[in-house]
Amino acid sequence: MTTTRLRAGAGRHRMLRWGTALALGTAAVFATAAPAAAAPAEVDSGHLDWGFKASFRAYVGTGNGTPPIGASNGATINANGTFRFPVTGGSYDAASGATTVNYGGTVVFSYPAHFFTITMANPTVQLDGATRVLKADVDLTTTGGGFEPVHVVQATVATIGAGDPVVTGTSVAWTSLGVTMTETGASAFGGFYGAGTALDPLSGAVTLAAGEEPGGPGEPGGASTDQELTVEVPGGPLSLSSAGGTVALTGATIGGAATGALNATTVSDLRGTNAGWNLVGQVEDFTGDAGTIGAGQLGWSPTATAAPGSGTVTAGGAATGLGTGHTLCKSDPGASAGVFTCGAGLTLNIPATTKPGSYTATLTLTLS
Ligand code: HEM
Known part of the structure; x- marks a missing residue:
C-alpha cells in the first residue's frame, strides 16, 4: 500500500x-437638488378686488353724483359694487413671501350735495414681514362746507391683516385679507372715519412672469443648498x-x-x-x-x-x-x-x- x-x-x-x-x-458626489434660491419673481399680470367700504359706497351711491361712483384709467366696478384694479407691476419673493404689487386705475366718489369729490387711485399692496399695508393716491376736493382739501400720493391709507397667499404654479392669490384704515386714510374722509375703522376685505391674484415658478414658503423648490461630499479611496x-x-x-x-x-x-x-x-x-x-x-x-x-x-x-x-x-x-x-x-x-x-x-x-x- x-x-x-x-x-x-x-x-x-x-x-x-x-x-x-x-x-x-477623489470620488465626488454632489448632493444637488434645485438651483440656488431664485431672485424675487416679477409680477406679470393680475388684479386687486377691493370695495373700499361698503357703507361709504352705499352712502355716496344714493347721492346726486353723475355718476355717484365712477371707475376709470383701467379700474372697473364689479357686479357686487366693489372695484377691480389692474396690475401694473411688482414682485413676489417665494422664499420670504415678500410681495409688492402695484395697481393702476382710479375710482371717483362724487357727492355734489355734500360738497365733495373723493378720488382713490393707483393702489399698492405691500406685504413684507410685519409691514402689510395698502397705499394709494387719494384726493379730497370740496366745493364748500368748510372742509379742507386733501392730496396724498402713495400714502399708507390702510393696514392689511394676516393671510398667506395660495401659490399654484405661477399664480399667487390672496383672498379676503382684513383691511383697517390708518390716520392718514381717515384724513381724506372729512373726519367721518377714525383710524382703525374696518374697511372692506381685499382679494388679489397675480400671475408671475413666465418661467418664474415661485414655489412658496414651505413648498418644495422654494430654496435649496448644496453640500459637496468627497471621499479619498486608497x-x-x-x-x-x-x-x-x-x-x-x-x-x-x-x-x-x-x-x-x-x-x-x-x-x-x-x-x-x-x-x-x-x-x-x-x-x-x-x-x-x-x-x-x-x-x-x-x-x-x-x-x-x-x-x-x-x-x-x-x-x-x-x-x-x-x-x-x-x-x-x-x-x-x-x-x-x-x-x-x-x-x-x-x-x-x-x-x-x-x-x-x-x-x-x-x-x-x-x-x-
Ligand atoms: C368733505 C365733505 C364730506 C365728506 C368727505 C363726507 C364723508 C362721509 C362719510 C365717509 C360718511 C360715512 C359713510 C359710512 O361709511 O357710513 C358720511 C356720512 C354721512 N354724511 Fe357725509 N361727508 C361730507 C359732507 C357731508 C355734508 C356736507 C353732509 C350734510 C349735508 C353730510 C351728511 C352725511 C350724512 C347724513 C351721513 C350719514 C349717512 C348714513 O349713515 O347713511 N356729509 N359722510
Whole structure:
C-alpha cells in the first residue's frame, strides 16, 4: 500500500501586496437638488378686488353724483359694487413671501350735495414681514362746507391683516385679507372715519412672469443648498490565501493514479486598477524514502468562480506535467477587480516502476 501525500502550499501560500500607494483619486458626489434660491419673481399680470367700504359706497351711491361712483384709467366696478384694479407691476419673493404689487386705475366718489369729490387711485399692496399695508393716491376736493382739501400720493391709507397667499404654479392669490384704515386714510374722509375703522376685505391674484415658478414658503423648490461630499479611496492589495495547507491524494495504485482536490484558493484584487492578474501553479518532484515520482506526473483540472459583483475570472486549462508552471486561473485586464475562488481536481499518475512508500511534494501557487 502506497500512500502519496501532496503538500500543497503548506506554509508557502503567498500574499502579494501591490499598489497600496495606487490611489483611486477623489470620488465626488454632489448632493444637488434645485438651483440656488431664485431672485424675487416679477409680477406679470393680475388684479386687486377691493370695495373700499361698503357703507361709504352705499352712502355716496344714493347721492346726486353723475355718476355717484365712477371707475376709470383701467379700474372697473364689479357686479357686487366693489372695484377691480389692474396690475401694473411688482414682485413676489417665494422664499420670504415678500410681495409688492402695484395697481393702476382710479375710482371717483362724487357727492355734489355734500360738497365733495373723493378720488382713490393707483393702489399698492405691500406685504413684507410685519409691514402689510395698502397705499394709494387719494384726493379730497370740496366745493364748500368748510372742509379742507386733501392730496396724498402713495400714502399708507390702510393696514392689511394676516393671510398667506395660495401659490399654484405661477399664480399667487390672496383672498379676503382684513383691511383697517390708518390716520392718514381717515384724513381724506372729512373726519367721518377714525383710524382703525374696518374697511372692506381685499382679494388679489397675480400671475408671475413666465418661467418664474415661485414655489412658496414651505413648498418644495422654494430654496435649496448644496453640500459637496468627497471621499479619498486608497488602493488595496492584490492578495492570495488558501483554505488549507495540505492535500492527501488517495486511491493510489502502482501503475494507476491517485486523486484529490486542491484547497480552495482565494484571490482578492482590491487594487482598484482592474490591471488583471494570473495565478500560476507549479509542483516539485514527489519524494520519499522509497524514491521519487516526477513532478511531470501531476495534472489538474482547474475551476474558478467570481464572487457577486466581481469581475471576470477564467479557469486554466486541464493539464498534466505541473513540473512547469500552469495557470490555475486568471483575470484579464479590465475586469479583474473583486474576489475570486479557484480550485482544481488533482491527478497523480504513478508509474509502474514506483516503489511503495510515502511521497511528498510542494505545489506553489504564485499570483502576479
Ligand atoms: C368733505 C365733505 C364730506 C365728506 C368727505 C363726507 C364723508 C362721509 C362719510 C365717509 C360718511 C360715512 C359713510 C359710512 O361709511 O357710513 C358720511 C356720512 C354721512 N354724511 Fe357725509 N361727508 C361730507 C359732507 C357731508 C355734508 C356736507 C353732509 C350734510 C349735508 C353730510 C351728511 C352725511 C350724512 C347724513 C351721513 C350719514 C349717512 C348714513 O349713515 O347713511 N356729509 N359722510
